[in-house]
Amino acid sequence: MMAASKKMLDQEPSEIELLLPFHAAGTLNARDARRVDEALASDAELAKQYAVIQEEYAETIHLNESLGAPSARAMTKLFAAIDAEPVRKASVSVNLSARVSEFFASLSPRTLAWSATAGAVALVLQAGLIGAVLVKNQNGTFQTASLSLNESSGPITRDLGSSIAAPPRALVRFAPDARIADITALLNTYQASIVDGVKDGMFRLQFGNKAMNKDEAASLVNRLASEKIVSLAVATP
Amino acid sequence: MQVLYGRHHVRVFRFGLRLVRDEQVAEDLISEVFLDVWRQAGKFEGRSAVTTWLLAITRFKALSALRRRKDVGLDDETANAIEDTSDDPEVVAQKKDTSEALRKCMTALSSEHREIVDLVYYHEKSVEEVAEIVGIPENTVKTRLFYARKKLAELLKAAGIERGWP
Numbered sequence: 348m349m350a351a352s353k354k355m356l357d358q359e360p361s362e363i364e365l366l367l368p369f370h371a372a373g374t375l376n377a378r379d380a381r382r383v384d385e386a387l388a389s390d391a392e393l394a395k396q397y398a399v400i401q402e403e404y405a406e407t408i409h410l411n412e413s414l415g416a417p418s419a420r421a422m423t424k425l426f427a428a429i430d431a432e433p434v435r436k437a438s439v440s441v442n443l444s445a446r447v448s449e450f451f452a453s454l455s456p457r458t459l460a461w462s463a464t465a466g467a468v469a470l471v472l473q474a475g476l477i478g479a480v481l482v483k484n485q486n487g488t489f490q491t492a493s494l495s496l497n498e499s500s501g502p503i504t505r506d507l508g509s510s511i512a513a514p515p516r517a518l519v520r521f522a523p524d525a526r527i528a529d530i531t532a533l534l535n536t537y538q539a540s541i542v543d544g545v546k547d548g549m550f551r552l553q554f555g556n557k558a559m560n561k562d563e564a565a566s567l568v569n570r571l572a573s574e575k576i577v578s579l580a581v582a583t584p
Numbered sequence: 585m586q587v588l589y590g591r592h593h594v595r596v597f598r599f600g601l602r603l604v605r606d607e608q609v610a611e612d613l614i615s616e617v618f619l620d621v622w623r624q625a626g627k628f629e630g631r632s633a634v635t636t637w638l639l640a641i642t643r644f645k646a647l648s649a650l651r652r653r654k655d656v657g658l659d660d661e662t663a664n665a666i667e668d669t670s671d672d673p674e675v676v677a678q679k680k681d682t683s684e685a686l687r688k689c690m691t692a693l694s695s696e697h698r699e700i701v702d703l704v705y706y707h708e709k710s711v712e713e714v715a716e717i718v719g720i721p722e723n724t725v726k727t728r729l730f731y732a733r734k735k736l737a738e739l740l741k742a743a744g745i746e747r748g749w750p
Contacts, residue, residue, distance in 0.1 A: 365726035374710040407705035421611040
C-alpha cells in the first residue's frame with residue numbers, strides 16, 4: 348500500500364495529509380474522517396505527523412485563549428452607534444412573523460418588559476369587560492336593546508366620507524350563561540374585537556379589518572344572532 | 585443584538601487581534617463588525633453559520649484597518665519585525681519550553697498563515713467555511729494550511745526544536 352504521507356517535503360503533500368489538521372479539529376465530514384482514520388491506522392509516518400498536528404492544535408487554542416477579552420468600551424461604542432442609526436423601515440416583502448420578530452428584537456429588555464406589562468393590562472381590561480357583562484346579565488333582569496342612534500363613538504376619520512368603507516360592527520348581548528371561554532372562542536371565530544365597552548349590557552364588536560357590502564354584513568350579523576351564547580345582535584355603524 | 589454580541593464578541597476580538605495586532609484597533613473592529621451585522625441582518629440568509637459570517641466581516645474590516653494604518657506595513661517582514669519585541673524563538677528554545685516556542689513561532693508566521701491556522705484550529709472552521717471566510721478555493725485552503733505548518737516546523741527547527749515532522 349502506498350504511504351499516505353510524503354517522505355520528501357519537496358513533493359506535493361498527499362490528499363490525506365492535507366486533511367489531517369481538519370481531522371484534529373473535528374471538522375471533516377464522516378466519509379473523510381473515516382478515510383483519515385483508516386490511513387492513520389496503517390501509516391506510522393502519518394500517525395507521527397498527526398501527533399504533531401494535535402500539539403499545534405492545542406497550542407493554537409492556548410495562544411488564542413491567552414489573548415483575553417475586549418473591554419466594555421467596545422460594547423459601549425457599538426450600542427451608542429446603533430442608537431445613532433436612523434430607524435429602519437421594515438420591507439413590505441418581509442413576512443409578518445419576520446417583522447414581528449424584528450420588532451421585538453429591536454426593543455431593549457426594559458422596553459420589552461414595559462410592553463409585556465402593557466399587554467397584560469390590556470388583557471385584564473378585556474377580561475374585565477367580558478366579566479362585567481356576564482355579571483350584569485346574571486342579575487336576571489331582562490333588557491331590550493336600546494340603541495342610541497346619536498351615539499358617536501366611532502373614529503373621526505369615518506366622517507371623512509361615506510366612500511371610505513369601514514369593517515362591519517354590531518352591538519351584541521351575550522346570553523347570561525355564556526362563559527368567558529365561549530365568548531373568547533366566538534370572538535376568534537368571527538375575527539371580532541370588542542371596540543367599545545358595556546352599554547346597556549351590550550358590547551360593540553368589530554369584525555375583521557376589511558369592509559363588507561351590506562348583504563355580507565347582514566348575513567354575518569344574522570349568523571352571529573343565531574349563536575347559542577348570543578341573545579341579541581344588531582348591526583351598528 | 586445583545587445576545588449575539590455576548591455570544592460572539594470574544595471570538596471576533598481574538599480573531600481581529602491576531603490580524604491587526606493592536607488591542608485598541610481590535611476593539612474598534614468589534615464595534616464596526618457588529619454594527620455592520622446590525623445593518624445587514626436582513627441580508628444574512630442562514631446559508632452559513634453565524635460565526636462564519638462574523639469572521640468573514642471581521643477579516644474584511646481588519647484588512648481595511650491595516651490598510652488605513654500608515655505606520656504598519658502589510659508585508660510580512662514588517663509584521664514580523666513588530667512582533668519580535670521579546671525573546672526570539674532561539675532564546676525561547678533555550679528555556680526548553682517546547683510549548684512556548686511553538687506559540688512564539690505561531691506568532692511569527694505570516695498573517696496569511698496565522699489566519700488560516702487560527703480559523704482551522706481555534707475557530708474550528710471546515711475547509712468550506714475557511715474558503716468562504718478568506719475567499720479562496722477549498723484546495724487552496726488545504727494547501728495553504730499545509731505550508732503554514734511546514735513554515736512553523738522550519739521556524740521551530742531554526743529554534744533548535746525537532747518534533748519529528750517533517
